[in-house]
Every structure is written in C-alpha cells, then in structure tokens.
Amino acid sequence: MSPLIRIQDLSREYQMGEERILALRGVTLDIVRNEYLAIMGPSGSGKSTLMNLLGCLDTPTGGEYWLNGQEVSRLSDDALARVRNQEIGFVFQTFNLLPRATALHNVELPLVYSGIRGRERRERPTTTATQTVTATGCRTASTPARARRQAGRTPTATGARMHRPS
Ligand SMILES: Nc1ncnc2c1ncn2[C@@H]1O[C@H](COP(=O)(O)OP(=O)(O)OP(=O)(O)O)[C@@H](O)[C@H]1O
Numbered sequence: 739m740s741p742l743i744r745i746q747d748l749s750r751e752y753q754m755g756e757e758r759i760l761a762l763r764g765v766t767l768d769i770v771r772n773e774y775l776a777i778m779g780p781s782g783s784g785k786s787t788l789m790n791l792l793g794c795l796d797t798p799t800g801g802e803y804w805l806n807g808q809e810v811s812r813l814s815d816d817a818l819a820r821v822r823n824q825e826i827g828f829v830f831q832t833f834n835l836l837p838r839a840t841a842l843h844n845v846e847l848p849l850v851y852s853g854i855r856g857r858e859r860r861e862r863p864t865t866t867a868t869q870t871v872t873a874t875g876c877r878t879a880s881t882p883a884r885a886r887r888q889a890g891r892t893p894t895a896t897g898a899r900m901h902r903p904s
C-alpha cells in the first residue's frame with residue numbers, strides 16, 4: 739500500500755536575528771491510510787513544528803512532503819489552503835471554534851469554503867459530523883460555549899473531519 743503521508747529528510751529552520759534554529763532535523767516517515775500515530779518527545783523537540791508541516795500550515799526549509807501522491811512541500815499559500823480544505827482535518831489544542839456560530843455551523847464551515855451547496859452541505863454533516871457532535875452530549879443548535887455548559891466539556895468533535903471517508 740502506498741503511504742498517505744510520505745516525508746523524506748524533512749527539516750525546518752528558523753532564523754532569529756543572527757541565530758539559526760534547527761527546529762526539525764531531517765525527519766523521514768511514512769504513514770499509511772487508517773494508521774493512527776502519536777508523535778511524542780520532550781518540550782522543544784519539534785512536535786508542533788512537524789504537525790504544522792504535516793497540516794500544511796507551514797512549509798519546510800529542506801526535504802520533501804508527499805500527501806496523497808502530491809508533493810506539497812513547495813506549494814504556494816493559496817495552493818496549500820486548498821489542500822488543507824480538501825485533505826486535512828485538524829483538531830487544535832485551543833479548538834479555534836467560532837464562538838457565535840452553532841456547533842453545526844462550525845462543522846459545516848469548511849464545506850462552505852469548498853463550494854458545496856446548501857442542501858448537500860446540510861446532509862453531509864447530518865450523516866457524519868453531527869452524529870459525532872451529538873455523541874459528545876451537545877445539541878447541534880448550541881454555540882460552543884453553550885454546548886460546553888450542557889455537556890460539561892468542550893465539543894472537540896466539532897473540529898473533526900467531515901469529508902466522506904475515501
Ligand atoms: N517561530 C519560531 N521561531 C523560532 N524558533 C522556533 C519557532 N517555533 C519553534 N521554534 C523552536 O523550534 C524548536 C522546536 O519547537 P516546537 O514548538 O516544535 O517543539 P515542541 O516539541 O512542540 O515543544 P512543546 O512540547 O513545548 O510544545 C524549539 O527550540 C523552539 O524554540
């Protein structure tokens with residue numbers, strides 16, 4: 739099986755004035771479809787740097803990143819935004835939910851950006867993400883703050899990926 743994610747000799751340097759910081763030093767890794775992976779390491783070892791690269795939020799200063807057969811390590815910001823919209827689901831540590839939008843609308847929003855029309859948009863989250871949202875104990879009409887109060891916890895599942903599994 740060809741890997742869904744293939745990174746080869748990936749590195750990321752930061753320049754801070756005179757100082758050059760090598761945040762990620764030549765990481766090589768394959769991840770196949772449906773594989774679950776935990777990236778562990780001490781503080782400062784480069785986990786967030788690697789996640790930012792894997793999530794196409796940042797580009798490497800060296801090496802290659804192939805996502806689903808496409809080299810994404812040299813793409814422009816606009817092209818990376820399209821890849822993020824189509825290929826990647828990210829649950830951020832700080833959630834990054836829109837506080838005034840309902841849980842359902844938060845889940846639906848990436849589909850708006852990808853140009854999917856209203857009816858399909860509403861059907862799609864209804865069959866996938868809203869089930870997940872409901873399973874967390876919050877109502878889909880709730881805003882994140884209200885859902886948090888109702889469920890007694892943060893609705894992290896609202897950040898879950900909504901595209902149909904391939
Ligand atoms: N924007 C930046 N500019 C300069 N140096 C940075 C930047 N981001 C990260 N670094 C440095 O790169 C190294 C790796 O940082 P990173 O945040 O990836 O580590 P981490 O493993 O996520 O740490 P933590 O467990 O504390 O979250 C650290 O030395 C950090 O100081």
Ligand SMILES: [Mg+2]
Pocket residue numbers: 785786787
């Ligand atoms: Mg980190």
